[in-house]
Every structure is written in C-alpha cells, then in structure tokens.
Amino acid sequence: MKFVDEAPITVQAGNGGKGCLSFRREKFVAKGGPDGGDGGDGGSVYLVADESLNTLVDYRYQPNYQAQNGEAGRGRNCTGAKGESLELKVPVGTTAIDVDTGETLGDLLEPGEKLLVAQGGWHGLGNTRFKSSTNRAPRQTSPGSEGERRNIKLELKVLADVGMLGLPNAGKSTFIRAVSAAKPKVANYPFTTLVPNLGVVKVQKYRSFVIADIPGLIEGAAEGAGLGIRFLKHLTRCRVLLHLVDLAPFDGSDPAQNALAIERELEAFSPTLAKRERWLVLNKTDLVPADELEERCQSVVNALGWQGPVFRVAAIRGEGTDVLSGQLMDYLEERKEMEELDGDLYEAEQEAQRQMQREARERIEHLREAQRAKRKAAQESGEDDEDWDDDDYDVDVEYRP
Numbered sequence: 380m381k382f383v384d385e386a387p388i389t390v391q392a393g394n395g396g397k398g399c400l401s402f403r404r405e406k407f408v409a410k411g412g413p414d415g416g417d418g419g420d421g422g423s424v425y426l427v428a429d430e431s432l433n434t435l436v437d438y439r440y441q442p443n444y445q446a447q448n449g450e451a452g453r454g455r456n457c458t459g460a461k462g463e464s465l466e467l468k469v470p471v472g473t474t475a476i477d478v479d480t481g482e483t484l485g486d487l488l489e490p491g492e493k494l495l496v497a498q499g500g501w502h503g504l505g506n507t508r509f510k511s512s513t514n515r516a517p518r519q520t521s522p523g524s525e526g527e528r529r530n531i532k533l534e535l536k537v538l539a540d541v542g543m544l545g546l547p548n549a550g551k552s553t554f555i556r557a558v559s560a561a562k563p564k565v566a567n568y569p570f571t572t573l574v575p576n577l578g579v580v581k582v583q584k585y586r587s588f589v590i591a592d593i594p595g596l597i598e599g600a601a602e603g604a605g606l607g608i609r610f611l612k613h614l615t616r617c618r619v620l621l622h623l624v625d626l627a628p629f630d631g632s633d634p635a636q637n638a639l640a641i642e643r644e645l646e647a648f649s650p651t652l653a654k655r656e657r658w659l660v661l662n663k664t665d666l667v668p669a670d671e672l673e674e675r676c677q678s679v680v681n682a683l684g685w686q687g688p689v690f691r692v693a694a695i696r697g698e699g700t701d702v703l704s705g706q707l708m709d710y711l712e713e714r715k716e717m718e719e720l721d722g723d724l725y726e727a728e729q730e731a732q733r734q735m736q737r738e739a740r741e742r743i744e745h746l747r748e749a750q751r752a753k754r755k756a757a758q759e760s761g762e763d764d765e766d767w768d769d770d771d772y773d774v775d776v777e778y779r780p
Contacts, residue, residue, distance in 0.1 A: 383434050383435045383436040383438075383439050383535075384434070384435060384534065384535040384536070384612075384613070385435065385532065385533065385534055385535070386435040386436075386438035386439050386442070386532070386533045387442060387478065387530065387531070387532050387533075388438050388442045388443070388444060388467075388530075388531050388532075388533060389442060389443050389444070389528070389529070389530050389531070390424040390444050390445075390446075390465075390467075390496055390497045390528070390529050390531060391424075391443075391444070391445040391446065391497065391526060391527075391528045392421055392422065392423050392424050392445075392446050392497035392498055392499040392500065392526030392527045392528070393420075393421030393422040393423075393445070393446040393447045393448040393449060393462035393463075393499045393500060393526045394421045394448045394449065394462075394499075394500040394523055394524070394525050394526050395418055395419070395420055395421045395448075395449045395499070395500035395501045395502045395503055395522075395523020395524050395525075395526075396417075396418025396419040396420075396421075396448065396449035396450045396451045396452060396459035396460075396462075396502055396503060396523050397418050397451045397452070397503040397520065397521070397522045397523050398415060398416070398417050398418055398451075398452050398502070398503035398504040398505035398506065398508070398520035398521050398522070398523075399415035399416050399417075399418075399451060399452035399453050399454060399457075399459075399505045399506070399520065400415050400505070400506050400518060400520050401413065401414050401415040401416075401453070401454035401455075401505070401506065402414065402415075402516065403454075403455075410515075412510065412515065412516070413505075413506040413507045413509075413510050413516065413517055414454055414455050414456050414507055415452055415453075415454060415456075415505030415506040415507050415520060416452035416453050416454070416455070416456045416457040416458045416459065416505045416507065417452045417458050417459065417502050417503065417504055417505050417508065418449050418450065418451050418452045418458075418459040418502040418503040418504075418505075418523045419449030419450045419451075419452075419458065419459035419460045419461040419462060419502055419523075420449050420461045420462065420499055420500065420501055420502050420523075421446065421447070421448055421449045421461075421462045421499035421500035421501075421523065421526040422446030422447040422448075422449075422461070422462035422463045422464040422465060422499050422526075423446060423464045423465075423495055423497060423498050423499040423526075424444060424446050424464070424465045424467065424495075424496050424497035425464060425465070425466045425467070425493050425494060425495055425496065426466075426467050426469050426473065426475055426487060426493070426494045426496055426533075427466045427467065427468050427469070427487075427491070427492070427493050427494075428468075428469060428470070428471045428472075428473065428487035428488070428489060428490055428491060428492045428493075429468040429469065429470065429471070429490070430470075430471050430490040432468060432469065432470040432471075433470050434470065434535070435469065435470065435473070435533050435535050438467075438469075438533060444465060444467060445465070446462055446463065446464055446465040446497070446499060446526065447462035447463040447464075447465075448462050448500075448526075449461055449462045449499070449500065449502055449523055450462075451503075452502075452503070452505040456505070456507055458502075459502065462499060464499065466493070469487060469533060469535075470535050471487060471488065471489070471490055471492075471538060472486075472487070472488065472535055472536050472537055472538045472616075473486070473487045473533055473534065473535050474486050474487075474533070474534045474535075474536065474736070475487075475494060475496055475531050475532075475533060475534075476531065476532045476533075476534065476740075477529055477530070477531060478530040478531065478532050479529075479530055483733070483736075484496055484531070488538065496529060496531055497526065497527040497528065497529050498526070498527045499526050499527075500523050500524040500525050500526040500527075501523060501524045502523050503520060503521045503522045503523040503524075504520060504521045505520055506518060506519060506520050534612070534736075534740075536612055536613050536615060536616055536736070537575045537577055537591050537613045537616075538589065538616060539577060539589045539590060539591035539613075539614075539616065539617050540588040540589050540590070540617060540618055540619070540707075540711050541580075541588060541589070541590040541591070541617055541618070541619050541620070541621060541707055541711075542590070542591045542593065542613070542614035542617035542619075542620050542621070543555070543590065543591065543592050543593070543620070543621045543623055544593065544596060544611070544614065544620060544621070544622055544623070544641060544645070545596070545622060545623035545624060545625070545641060546596065546625065546628075546637050546640070546641060547594075547596075548625060548628075548629065549623040549624065549625045549662060550623055550625060550662040550663060550694045550695070551592045551593075551623050552576065552592055553662075553694040553695050554592075554621075554623065554660075554662065554692070554694040554700065555576060555578045555590055555592045556578075556694075557694045557695070557697045557700045558578065558580045558590065558700050558703075558704050559578030559579055559580050559581075559590065560578065560579065561576055561577065561578030561579075561592075575591055575592065575593045575594075575610060575613045576591070576592040577589055577590070577591055577592075578590050578592070580704050580707075580708075582704055582705055582708040583708075586708055586712075587708075588707065588708055588711050590621075591613060591614065591617065593610040593611065593613055593614065594610050596611075596640075596641055596644050611645070611648050611649070611652070611739065612736065612739035612740075612743065614652065614655075615649070615652060615732055615735040615736050615739055616732060617655075618656065618710075618711055618714055619655070619656045619657070619658060619707065619710060619711070620655055620656065620657040620658070621657075621658050621660050622638070622641065622642075622657055622658065622659050622660065623660045623662050624637065624638045624659065624660065624661050624662065624679055625637065625662055625663055626661055626662065626663050626664060626666070626667050626672075626675050626676070626679075627663045627666035627667050633678075634661075634675060634678070634679050635678045635679045635681070635682035635683075636682070638659075638679050638682060638683055639682055639683065642683060647742075648738070648739065648742050649735050649738035649739055649742065650738065651731060651734045651735045651738055652735045652738070652739075655731075655735075656687075656710075657687060658687060658688045658689075658690065658703075658707075659679070659680070659683070659685055659687060659688065659689045659690070660690045660692060660703065661676050661679060661689065661690065661691045661692070662692055662693070662694055663693060663694075663695075664676075664691045664692065664693050664698070664699075665693035665695070665696055665698065666693075672691075676689075676691060688706070690702070690703045
C-alpha cells in the first residue's frame with residue numbers, strides 16, 4: 380500500500396428536508412386545520428481520529444463524500460427523519476484545511492477526537508408552524524437549508540516529541556532502534572528509510588517520549604533532489620530536533636560540510652523550523668580513530684558555529700544514548716510544565732507550530748508547481764515523462780507480518 384500524508388477531498392453535508400403542506404382530512408372532523416410536519420435536519424460530516432490508521436491512502440482514491448439528506452415532513456404532524464451523519468476515519472495527527480479559504484479547521488490529536496467539517500442543513504417548517512388566530516388555513520411552508528459543501532485538504536503529521544534529521548546513512552534508524560523498541564529498516568545504502576518511523580523511548584517507569592525518524596535529506600532537497608523535503612513537515616510538531624551527523628561517512632565526505640548542507644536545507648524549507656530547539660548529535664564515534672575524534676568533532680561544531688547541546692554517540696553500540704535520552708526527557712518535562720503554568724508561553728508554542736506548518740505547505744506547493752512547470756516544458760519539447768504525476772510524492776509501503 381502507499382504511505383500518503385496528503386489528500387484533497389470534497390465533503391457535502393445533507394440538505395434539510397422541506398416542510399409539508401397538509402390539512403387534516405378525517406371523517407366527521409370538519410375543518411380539521413393544518414397538520415403538515417417539519418422536515419428532518421440534514422446529516423453533518425465529521426472527521427474522527429482512529430489510532431489504527433497510519434495513512435490517508437483511502438482518501439486519495441475516493442475523494443467525494445456526502446452525508447444523508449433529511450426527509451421531508453408528512454401530514455398528521457409527522458416530522459421527517461433526520462439525515463444520518465457521516466463519520467470519516469483519519470489517522471491521529473491529521474489536520475483539516477479549507478482549500479478555498481485557507482482556514483485550518485482543526486487538528487485531530489487524540490484517538491476518538493471528532494471534528495465537524497461540514498454542517499448539515501436545517502429542517503424546513505410545515506404549515507402547522509404558520510397557523511395563528513388570523514391565519515387558520517396557512518399554505519406557507521419553508522424548504523430546508525442546503526448542507527455545507529467544502530473542499531478540504533487532509534494533512535497527516537506524525538505526533539512525536541523529538542524529531543531526527545540528517546543525511547541518509549547518518550544513523551537515524553540505528554539510533555531509534557537503540558533507544559526504543561521500534562525496528563526500522565537498517566542497511567548500508569542510502570534511503571533505507573522511506574517513510575517516517577516512530578519509537579517510544581522509555582527512560583524510567585511512567586517516563587517516556589515519542590521520537591520520529593524521517594527519510595534523510597541530501598543537498599538540493601529544497602529543489603526536489605532525493606526524496607525532497609516533503610517529510611520535513613512531520614517535524615513541525617516536535618518540541619526538540621536532533622541533528623545527527625555521521626563522523627565517518629562511507630563516501631569520505633567532510634562531516635562538517637554535510638552538517639552545513641542539512642542546515643541550509645532546513646532554512647530553505649522553513650525559517651521558523653530552522654530556529655527550533657535543536658541538539659547536535661555526533662554519531663559513529665566508534666568508527667573514528669581515537670587520535671582524530673576530538674578534531675573531527677570540533678570541526679563540525681566550528682563549521683556550524685554551534686552554541687547548543689552537543690552529544691557524542693555510537694548508536695549501533697548504544698554508547699551515549701542513555702545520557703541523551705535522559706536529558707531529552709528532562710527537557711520535555713520541564714518545557715511541558717512551563718507551558719502549563721504560563722498561558723502566553725503555551726500560545727506562543729501553538730503559534731510557532733502553526734507558522735511552521737504554513738511555511739511547510741507553501742514550500743511543498745512551490746516545489747510541486749516547479750515540477751508541473753517542468754513537466755509542461757517537457758511536453759512542449761516532446762520529452763514528456765508520461766509516468767509522472769502527483770502520486771510520485773507517495774511511497775509504496777509493503778507490510779509484512
């Protein structure tokens with residue numbers, strides 16, 4: 380199946396049922412009067428967070444959804460049945476955005492959470508509603524209102540406290556295997572990670588956090604090289620980022636220059652994300668000769684002008700990972716406590732996340748527009764790649780038992 384983290388859909392709420400025009404007609408009852416019932420309300424459309432889902436692939440192939448209309452009213456003051464509401468299950472971490480207005484309708488961050496995305500139409504009134512002392516035989520009714528129709532973009536962003544970024548083969552998957560029970564694919568070639576992986580890091584009993592591993596970046600990712608930058612948006616909800624640097628690259632490249640390349644790609648993607656709390660993790664220290672280790676570590680720190688925390692680890696052996704995990708847990712707990720006590724700090728954090736997500740959407744859309752323009756130019760020159768379409772941004776995932 381495909382890992383799909385974006386899907387445009389159209390939702391149509393049900394229309395309200397119209398009111399009934401009816402008069403009581405019964406033997407031995409003269410001038411029975413109006414008895415037209417009201418219509419039923421139209422069904423609404425809701426999104427429901429389901430923790431058993433991890434992709435939006437179903438919505439890529441079925442983009443149109445409609446709730447049930449309300450039934451019309453009937454005689455004998457019978458009210459029409461309400462339309463059944465429609466509940467669409469989405470993964471936890473999904474954001475709903477109104478395509479036409481750009482408004483963010485809401486985030487689904489907890490399992491079972493519901494979000495109204497299209498309001499059903501209200502019922503129409505039967506003629507019974509219009510009777511009065513001066514209008515004994517009203518012939519007025521009202522139609523039900525139309526249900527809300529919306530073009531919505533669903534965006535899935537994994538929920539994690541800590542996010543990792545770095546070049547392919549920097550050791551991100553190895554690190555997440557070392558600190559959690561997650562078992563992402565690890566191999567000695569680039570891009571072994573094709574989709575975000577999540578792991579739960581248990582520091583002590585009742586103390587844990589979630590860490591996310593995303594596919595590696597390469598230089599030029601902001602222009603679509605490699606897997607591009609589309610997976611970076613999954614880091615916008617993380618409170619702290621780990622920048623993993625391979626101290627012993629298999630291709631003999633300079634670790635300092637590799638670190639700078641990642642920093643440039645991060646800034647090109649989202650200036651706000653680039654300013655996020657970030658810790659430098661120098662990995663594969665076990666592969667560097669002891670007499671060169673200090674110099675190589677310092678060269679990376681100097682090249683980045685790094686002022687924040689620095690950690691040295693050998694993820695494959697688990698060396699240094701316990702200390703790093705403990706300090707991450709302390710930082711996250713302290714940050715959470717500060718936000719709970721200071722409402723302004725919490726609101727600033729939420730606004731920063733919204734800004735990062737806006738910048739991410741703009742950058743990814745810019746990249747897609749560039750790809751479409753490139754394809755159009757190729758079509759005009761007769762060099763069109765007929766296999767290219769927006770689905771090229773999805774990744775096939777094969778699940779094995």
